[in-house]
Amino acid sequence: MRLAVIQGRLALITERGAIDVATASEFPSDPQAVYDQWERFRAWYAANPDTLRTAEAAPCRADELDAPVPAPRQVFGIGMNYRAHAAEAGLSVPESDPVVFAKYVSSVAGPGAVVTLPSEAVDYEAELVVVMGKRAHRVSRDEAWNHVAGLTIGQDLSERLVQFRGQTPQFSLGKSFPGFSPTGPVLVTPDEFDDPDNIEIGCTLNGQQMQKGRTSDLIFTVPRLIESLSAIVALLPGDLIFTGTPAGIGWARDPKVVLRPGDRLVTHAEVIGELTTTFTAG
Ligand code: ZN
Secondary structure (H helix, E strand, O other): OOOEEEEEEEEEEEOOOOHHHHHHHHOOHHHHHHHHHHHHHHHHHHOHHHHHHHHOOOOOOOEEEEEEOOOOOOOOEEEOOOHHHHHHHHOOOOOOEEEEEOOOOEEEEEEEEEEOOOOOOOOOOOEEEEEEEOEEOOOOOOHHHHEEEEEEEEEOOOEEEHHHOOOOEEEEEOOOOOEEEEEEEEEEOOHOOOOOOOOEEEEOOOOOOEEEEEEHHHOOOOOOOOHHHOOOOEOOOOOOEEEOOOOOOOOOOOOOOOOOOOOOOEEOEEEOOOEEEEEEOO
């Protein structure tokens, strides 16, 4: 199943176009209200295959898409989750526990976002993003995927000077300027992937490939991240987990590459598609 949010309303994305969920079912149009009853929604979808063939479908316009979860309650980020990226950042590889920070929810943006650059030290990080579909507290890795609604693409935009300013790094602040958490274009359920633990992810900047990796190289896999986070925090339906970025960030290059006004960043993941973000001067 592929889902998008179109002008604030949840829609199924099919080969025939977008089917408005509230029109085709008894579920509400508010995406968060559907994530809050995700198992019922999955069951309805599985029990009504004719809906996809017969319900009214409309062309899906890219400029009408919102973030798949426009108002998550919690957004988690994971640092140093690919060995090659930890090496380029000059940071040690976490051993027993993932490096966790918050991306505050006011930083969430959708496909086609135009992000204001607060400085000349803003970097890109292509990431696979997990969308939770069920409350998860003390969930084992074996049970983790059963708590996931789907996967989408994200950019963990990062202001590097703020991130590393002060006595201890300020990851959460440096990664939470307005628009610094674009996601989309769609949410794809795990069953749509040959292997949801092995997905190619990357990005191009102004057409040039900057990052390319596979989630099979994650140090902490999606099930392990859910096990580790949920050992402490109760994860809620619609919560986002940015799972970490592969090698190739701009800040680690010589000379450094930073995002500039007019830049076009396209983040891609197999099966999911492309997420485009552009930038304007602050
Ligand atoms: Zn990141």
